[in-house]
Amino acid sequence: MxxxxxxxxxxxxxxxxxxxxxxxxxxxxxxxxxxxxxxxxxxxxxxxxxxxxxxxxxxxxxxxxxxxxxxxxxxxxxAQPGSQRAFRLDRLEVTDLAKIGYLYEFRAILESAAAALAAKRRSQENPENLRKHLETMEQAVKDHLDATAANVDFHMEIVEASGNPFLKDFMHFFRGKIWDLVQADRDCSNHQGLPPEVQQEHVTIFKAISAEDSDIAREAILTHLINAARRSGITIFNSE
Amino acid sequence: MxxxxxxxxxxxxxxxxxxxxxxxxxxxxxxxxxxxxxxxxxxxxxxxxxxxxxxxxxxxxxxxxxxxxxxxxxxxxxAQPGSQRAFRLDRLEVTDLAKIGYLYEFRAILESAAAALAAKRRSQENPENLRKHLETMEQAVKDHLDATAANVDFHMEIVEASGNPFLKDFMHFFRGKIWDLVQADRDCSNHQGLPPEVQQEHVTIFKAISAEDSDIAREAILTHLINAARRSGITIFNSE
DNA sequence: AAATTTAACTTGACATACAATATTATAACA
DNA sequence: TGTTATAATATTGTATGTCAAGTTAAATTT
Structure with a gap:
C-alpha cells in the first residue's frame, strides 16, 4: 500500500x-x-x-x-451581509440528492449559456480542439479506457470558446470543486462502455458550435446535460 | 522589503x-x-x-x-490546478470597460435562468413580495429618492423564487461584491427620475413570473438587462 | 458640563521555544 | 555492495511572552 x-x-x-x-x-x-x-x-x-x-x-x-x-x-x-469576499462550496453535504440536482442545474445554466456564446464567438481553433477531444473520447471508449479527462476537456473548451473570462474562471473553480460529484457524463468512464447516445450528443454540440448556430448549441448541450442527469436518476429544470 | x-x-x-x-x-x-x-x-x-x-x-x-x-x-x-477552493473577484480591474461588459453578461446569464425557474417554482409569497418592491421603487422615484435598495430587493426576490440555493447564494455573493459596479438599473437611482421603460420592464418581468410563464419571464429579464447595459453604453451577448 | 489627559484594552507584529512529523544522512548489517 | 535500521536535521504546528500602534473609556481638569 x-x-x-x-x-x-x-x-x-x-x-x-x-x-x-x-x-x-x-x-x-x-x-x-x-x-x-x-x-x-x-x-x-x-x-x-x-x-x-x-x-x-x-x-x-x-x-x-x-x-x-x-x-x-x-x-x-x-461584517454586514453582502460584504462576502469569496464564494465557496466546501460546506455542502453530498448526501442530499436534491442538492446534487441543484448543482447539476447550476452547471447546466452556465454551460448552456457558454455554448450559445461559443457558437457566436468561437475562434478557428476551438472547433479543432473540440474535434480532438471528441476523437480522444471515442478512442478511449473503444480501448475500454477512462474517457473522463477528454470529456472534461471537451466541456472546458466550450466555456473557453465562450469568450467570457468570468464564465471560464468560474467553471474552472466549479470543475475542480465538484466535477467528481456532478459527473454528469459518468457513463463515459464506467466499464460498460459508452452509451452511443452520449457521443452522439457531443457530436451534435460540436456541430452546432462549429456551424455558429447559437440556439441549436444551447439546446444541444441542455439536452445533453438533462439526459446525463437523468441517467444518474436526477431530474433538473422540472423536466420530467 | x-x-x-x-x-x-x-x-x-x-x-x-x-x-x-x-x-x-x-x-x-x-x-x-x-x-x-x-x-x-x-x-x-x-x-x-x-x-x-x-x-x-x-x-x-x-x-x-x-x-x-x-x-x-x-x-x-x-497544489494542482483544479483544486481551487474559492471563487473570488477581488483582483479585477474595474477600469477595463470590456471586463465590466462580461460581468453584466455573467449576471444576465444567471438572472435570466433564475427568472425562468422562478416562473415555474414560485411560491405564493414571491409575487406578493415582487409587487411590494415594485411599489416601493415607484414611490421612491416619485419622491425623488434612491430606488436602488428596492431594485436590488426585486432582483434578489427573483433568484430567491428560483428555488435553486446555489443560484441564490452565488447571486448574493455577486451582489455584495460588484453590484455597485454592475448597477445595470442605475437609471432608477439617479435624480433625473426613472425612465418609464425601466419600470415597465420590471412590470413585465413581474407579470410573467406571476403568470408562471417561464419563456416570457426569461425574455423579459434578458431584455431588461440588455437594455440596462446599453443605457450604460455597454453591449452584451453581441446584441447590437 | 465640556474638553483634555490618562489608563486600560485590543489588534498587529516580532522573537523564541518546543512538539509533531517528514526528510535526509549516517551507521550497521547482510 | 546493497539494504535496512537509526540518528540527525529540517519543517510545520502550537504555545508563550513582548512590544508597538491604535482605539475606547474612564478620570481629571478646566
Whole structure:
C-alpha cells in the first residue's frame, strides 16, 4: 500500500481550521448582529483553550472571507451581509440528492449559456480542439479506457470558446470543486462502455458550435446535460 | 522589503496581505510547477524581511484558497490546478470597460435562468413580495429618492423564487461584491427620475413570473438587462 | 458640563521555544 | 555492495511572552 505514504492524504485538520469552522457556523446563524463587536482574541483563546496564535489564524480566515472586519486597537466587528469576499462550496453535504440536482442545474445554466456564446464567438481553433477531444473520447471508449479527462476537456473548451473570462474562471473553480460529484457524463468512464447516445450528443454540440448556430448549441448541450442527469436518476429544470 | 513597512500611510494593508498578494501572483504565473515544493517559512521570512508570523498568515490564505497544501514536517507544495477552493473577484480591474461588459453578461446569464425557474417554482409569497418592491421603487422615484435598495430587493426576490440555493447564494455573493459596479438599473437611482421603460420592464418581468410563464419571464429579464447595459453604453451577448 | 489627559484594552507584529512529523544522512548489517 | 535500521536535521504546528500602534473609556481638569 505505497499510496498510503503519499503525502497529503491523511490530513488532520489544524486547530485553527476547527476553530474557524465553529466560529463561521456561529456567525452564519447570526448569533451576533452585523456591526457589533466580536469577542477579543484573548477571550476566544480562553474559551477554546488554545493559544492566541491559533485564534489569530482562525480569525484571519473569517476576515479573508469578509465575515469579520478588524482594525488595530479595536475589537473586530461582524461584517454586514453582502460584504462576502469569496464564494465557496466546501460546506455542502453530498448526501442530499436534491442538492446534487441543484448543482447539476447550476452547471447546466452556465454551460448552456457558454455554448450559445461559443457558437457566436468561437475562434478557428476551438472547433479543432473540440474535434480532438471528441476523437480522444471515442478512442478511449473503444480501448475500454477512462474517457473522463477528454470529456472534461471537451466541456472546458466550450466555456473557453465562450469568450467570457468570468464564465471560464468560474467553471474552472466549479470543475475542480465538484466535477467528481456532478459527473454528469459518468457513463463515459464506467466499464460498460459508452452509451452511443452520449457521443452522439457531443457530436451534435460540436456541430452546432462549429456551424455558429447559437440556439441549436444551447439546446444541444441542455439536452445533453438533462439526459446525463437523468441517467444518474436526477431530474433538473422540472423536466420530467 | 523595507518599503512594506510604512505605517504613516493610511489604508496600509496588513503585512500578511501584501505578502499573500505577491506570493499569489507568483503562483499564478506558475513560477513553480504544481507538486513541487514551496519555499519554507524560514526562507520566505528572510526574503521578505518579516517575521514568521506574517509569513504564516500569508501562507494560510494561499492554503485556504487551495493554492498550496501543507503537512506538518514537510514543506508546502504547490497544489494542482483544479483544486481551487474559492471563487473570488477581488483582483479585477474595474477600469477595463470590456471586463465590466462580461460581468453584466455573467449576471444576465444567471438572472435570466433564475427568472425562468422562478416562473415555474414560485411560491405564493414571491409575487406578493415582487409587487411590494415594485411599489416601493415607484414611490421612491416619485419622491425623488434612491430606488436602488428596492431594485436590488426585486432582483434578489427573483433568484430567491428560483428555488435553486446555489443560484441564490452565488447571486448574493455577486451582489455584495460588484453590484455597485454592475448597477445595470442605475437609471432608477439617479435624480433625473426613472425612465418609464425601466419600470415597465420590471412590470413585465413581474407579470410573467406571476403568470408562471417561464419563456416570457426569461425574455423579459434578458431584455431588461440588455437594455440596462446599453443605457450604460455597454453591449452584451453581441446584441447590437 | 465640556474638553483634555490618562489608563486600560485590543489588534498587529516580532522573537523564541518546543512538539509533531517528514526528510535526509549516517551507521550497521547482510 | 546493497539494504535496512537509526540518528540527525529540517519543517510545520502550537504555545508563550513582548512590544508597538491604535482605539475606547474612564478620570481629571478646566
Amino acid at each position: 505505497e499510496f498510503l505514504k503519499k503525502p497529503h492524504l491523511k490530513r488532520v485538520p489544524k486547530l485553527s481550521e476547527q476553530v474557524a469552522e465553529i466560529l463561521a457556523s456561529e456567525l452564519e446563524r447570526a448569533s451576533i448582529q452585523p456591526g457589533e463587536a466580536f469577542p477579543s482574541e484573548a477571550e476566544l483563546s480562553e474559551r477554546f483553550e488554545v493559544s492566541r496564535t491559533v485564534i489569530r489564524e482562525a480569525l484571519a480566515r473569517l476576515k479573508y472571507d469578509g465575515l469579520l472586519e478588524s482594525r488595530q486597537g479595536s475589537k473586530s466587528i461582524v | 523595507e518599503f512594506l513597512k510604512k505605517p504613516h500611510l493610511k489604508r496600509v494593508p496588513k503585512l500578511s496581505e501584501q505578502v499573500a498578494e505577491i506570493l499569489a501572483s507568483e503562483l499564478e504565473r506558475a513560477s513553480i510547477q504544481p507538486g513541487e515544493a514551496f519555499p519554507s517559512e524560514a526562507e520566505l521570512s528572510e526574503r521578505f524581511e518579516v517575521s514568521r508570523t506574517v509569513i504564516r498568515e500569508a501562507l494560510a490564505r494561499l492554503k485556504y484558497d487551495g493554492l498550496l497544501e501543507s503537512r506538518q514536517g514537510s514543506k508546502s507544495i504547490v
